[in-house]
Amino acid sequence: MGAIYRREMGSFFTSGLGYVFLTVFYAFSGYFFYTKVIESGISDTSPMFASMFIMFIFLIPVLTMRLLSEEKKNRTDQGLLTAPVNLWEIVMGKYLAAFTLFLIAECIVFVYALLLRYLGSVVWTSLIGNFAAMLFLGAAFIAIGLFVSSLTENQMSAAVVSFVVMIVFYLFDETLLLRVSNDRIREILSALSFRTRYYEFTKGVFSLSSIIFFLSTAFLFNFFTVKVLEKRRWS
Amino acid sequence: MIEVKNLTKRYGEKLAVNDISFTVEKGEILGFLGPNGAGKSTTMNMLTGYISSTSGQILINGKDIFTQPKEAKANIGYLPEIPPLYMDMTVDAYLNFMFDLKKCKLPRRAHLQDVCDLCKISDVRKRVIKNLSKGYKQRVGLAQALINNPPVLILDEPTVGLDPNQIIEIRTLIKKLGKKHTVILSSHILPEIQAVCDRIIIINKGTVAADGTADEIAKNITNEHKMTMRIEGETHTASDKEKITAAIRAIEGVKYVRADMEREKGIYDYDIETDGKTDVRREINKICGENGWNIMMLQLSDLTLEDIFLKITMGEQLELQRKKEEKKPRVKINLVTEGSEEAAASDEENTEEKETDENEEKSENAGGDK
Numbered sequence: 001m002g003a004i005y006r007r008e009m010g011s012f013f014t015s016g017l018g019y020v021f022l023t024v025f026y027a028f029s030g031y032f033f034y035t036k037v038i039e040s041g042i043s044d045t046s047p048m049f050a051s052m053f054i055m056f057i058f059l060i061p062v063l064t065m066r067l068l069s070e071e072k073k074n075r076t077d078q079g080l081l082t083a084p085v086n087l088w089e090i091v092m093g094k095y096l097a098a099f100t101l102f103l104i105a106e107c108i109v110f111v112y113a114l115l116l117r118y119l120g121s122v123v124w125t126s127l128i129g130n131f132a133a134m135l136f137l138g139a140a141f142i143a144i145g146l147f148v149s150s151l152t153e154n155q156m157s158a159a160v161v162s163f164v165v166m167i168v169f170y171l172f173d174e175t176l177l178l179r180v181s182n183d184r185i186r187e188i189l190s191a192l193s194f195r196t197r198y199y200e201f202t203k204g205v206f207s208l209s210s211i212i213f214f215l216s217t218a219f220l221f222n223f224f225t226v227k228v229l230e231k232r233r234w235s
Numbered sequence: 236m237i238e239v240k241n242l243t244k245r246y247g248e249k250l251a252v253n254d255i256s257f258t259v260e261k262g263e264i265l266g267f268l269g270p271n272g273a274g275k276s277t278t279m280n281m282l283t284g285y286i287s288s289t290s291g292q293i294l295i296n297g298k299d300i301f302t303q304p305k306e307a308k309a310n311i312g313y314l315p316e317i318p319p320l321y322m323d324m325t326v327d328a329y330l331n332f333m334f335d336l337k338k339c340k341l342p343r344r345a346h347l348q349d350v351c352d353l354c355k356i357s358d359v360r361k362r363v364i365k366n367l368s369k370g371y372k373q374r375v376g377l378a379q380a381l382i383n384n385p386p387v388l389i390l391d392e393p394t395v396g397l398d399p400n401q402i403i404e405i406r407t408l409i410k411k412l413g414k415k416h417t418v419i420l421s422s423h424i425l426p427e428i429q430a431v432c433d434r435i436i437i438i439n440k441g442t443v444a445a446d447g448t449a450d451e452i453a454k455n456i457t458n459e460h461k462m463t464m465r466i467e468g469e470t471h472t473a474s475d476k477e478k479i480t481a482a483i484r485a486i487e488g489v490k491y492v493r494a495d496m497e498r499e500k501g502i503y504d505y506d507i508e509t510d511g512k513t514d515v516r517r518e519i520n521k522i523c524g525e526n527g528w529n530i531m532m533l534q535l536s537d538l539t540l541e542d543i544f545l546k547i548t549m550g551e552q553l554e555l556q557r558k559k560e561e562k563k564p565r566v567k568i569n570l571v572t573e574g575s576e577e578a579a580a581s582d583e584e585n586t587e588e589k590e591t592d593e594n595e596e597k598s599e600n601a602g603g604d605k
Contacts, residue, residue, distance in 0.1 A: 003335030007321070014323050079319030079379065082283040083336045084309040233287045 004080070004093025005100075008067070012101055021063055025105045028055050033112045043116060044123050045109070046202050049130035053198065056102075056138060057166045063101060064145025065159035067094045068225070073153040081233070087226045095146055095222055102138045106131065125204040133201030136214035137194065141166055143221035150228040169194045236261045236387060236417040237282070242291035244277050244441075251277045253441040254291075259434075261386075264413040266432030267421035270548045274441040275421040276316055279391050282419070283313040295387055309337070312385035312416075316392050318376025322365040326356060326375055329364060330382065339383040346382070353408065354378040370401040377405070381412075388418045394427060406431050425544060437547055444547045452543055462516075463495075464505045465532035466523060471501025475528075479505065482522050488513030502531055 012018030029052055036047040071077040080090050116122050148162040173195050180186040197210040237259040244252040252274040259265045267275045280286045284300045293300045298307035321329055330347050351357040354374040394402045409431050422428050428435055429449055437445040445452045468475020476494045483492045488509050495504035509515050523530050
């Protein structure tokens with residue numbers, strides 16, 4: 001696992017993808033920080049995080065698109081799958097590499113927090129809550145992106161498909177939930193809403209069920225990815 | 236070292252590998268020979284655990300590749316048809332990655348240096364793989380397979396795309412490796428297999444068509460033996476030819492004799508075919524002695540590996556060719572009647588042929604890919 005993780009991390013920076021990801025993210029989050037926090041004079045960082053959520057929907061597919069699709073296309077998967085490692089090590093190595101980059105990007109908020117502290121006061125509960133929310137959401141979304149990447153040989157289609165999947169999850173509340181008239185069904189569906197759970201965190205509420213929800217989504221999609229790799233051998 | 240029992244792979248309707256069994260002993264270099272699409276790559280992909288088999292068992296060093304994949308894979312170094320290289324890495328970074336991936340416990344620096352020296356890539360270690368020539372890429376692929384000194388090496392067409400010098404280098408390298416490792420090598424290039432391998436398995440249409448050394452296969456495949464003799468008659472005239480032909484034909488075991496062209500004055504070549512059971516050379520020698528004829532040369536022309544290969548693999552294709560030829564005249568008759576469209580029609584014919592060729596290639600690729 002370590003070897004794959006290190007290779008992926010290296011590849012993010014030799015291919016330039018990592019720089020692009022970080023630059024775009026830092027640029028936009030800086031912009032959001034300036035407009036939503038500093039300019040508006042509110043020390044609550046929640047509006048900034050809400051915008052960052054949308055940024056990640058665009059950027060996570062970029063992070064995950066080539067993780068497995070490129071391996072298949074360049075036939076380097078033959079090297080991985082014939083090495084004495086199991087599929088979980090391969091998937092987790094790649095997953096954690098993408099997650100690390102995501103984490104590096106997200107940690108920029110602490111720089112903003114320091115700036116904010118210099119200018120005024122920081123609402124730490126809101127900041128930590130939002131940070132954790134973003135972390136769990138990212139964990140789930142990266143697993144989804146990795147799964148989509150395992151389905152195709154074309155990194156562009158992997159990016160587009162995972163973007164669409166994430167948008168669907170994001171708009172889940174407006175598009176589907178509001179239109180369900182049956183209360184029982186709506187109740188069940190709302191338990192699956194990413195956004196409801198996400199906003200719960202942003203208010204500083206750490207609910208165990210939400211943590212489990214995000215982590216199990218991440219686990220489930222990584223499990224699917226392993227199954228896709230396994231199935232390919234049997235086709 | 237490697238035991239394969241009743242290995243079968245099915246892609247939907249297509250039977251890619253059909254009930255193959257063989258064993259490879261330690262230190263043996265086994266050559267997999269077969270036309271494109273015969274199932275060589277599929278078999279190798281199964282041996283290395285890249286794809287699963289539909290049925291059958293593979294034991295690598297006593298470890299089953301499916302029930303104990305980690306242990307079995309640790310014994311294998313694999314060079315696939317397309318080397319699994321990450322183009323954006325340097326050779327050094329890549330080999331270090333493979334070293335870690337294989338969880339190699341050997342001293343890193345010394346081992347990688349050994350491998351690089353062996354594959355002659357020490358001078359390109361700092362370069363990015365993308366920028367290397369095909370020959371170097373192939374050698375980096377081989378180096379990768381050698382990391383962790385696996386007892387079994389599986390090399391899928393290791394010399395494809397190399398220039399003659401590099402081919403010779405790789406061959407000598409494989410021979411050298413064969414002393415320490417068990418090697419399975421696939422190729423559709425006959426001289427290569429003949430030059431390198433102790434034992435040959437010919438695969439055709441997913442089945443083992445022949446198994447043994449080149450000589451053994453030659454013996455099994457045909458019981459006819461051919462030889463050419465050059466004999467000097469006593470009178471140096473054409474009448475010698477008749478006499479000698481008749482005398483040789485009379486020998487038991489000789490099936491066919493034909494006098495060929497005159498090589499020197501009064502010296503003719505005789506093509507002789509025997510039933511393969513009796514050795515007629517002594518008898519011929521005796522007769523020649525009795526009659527005062529001189530044997531100037533005797534050359535056995537047993538079937539070459541190439542002949543055998545063609546015989547095994549081309550049987551059906553020759554039939555297909557015949558069928559094609561049967562079809563062709565009909566097209567030609569059309570051409571004659573239509574006259575002016577001749578050019579266009581013949582073009583069509585050409586494209587048709589091309590298409591079928593391409594389709595064949597595609598199906599072969601598809602077979603190898605999965």
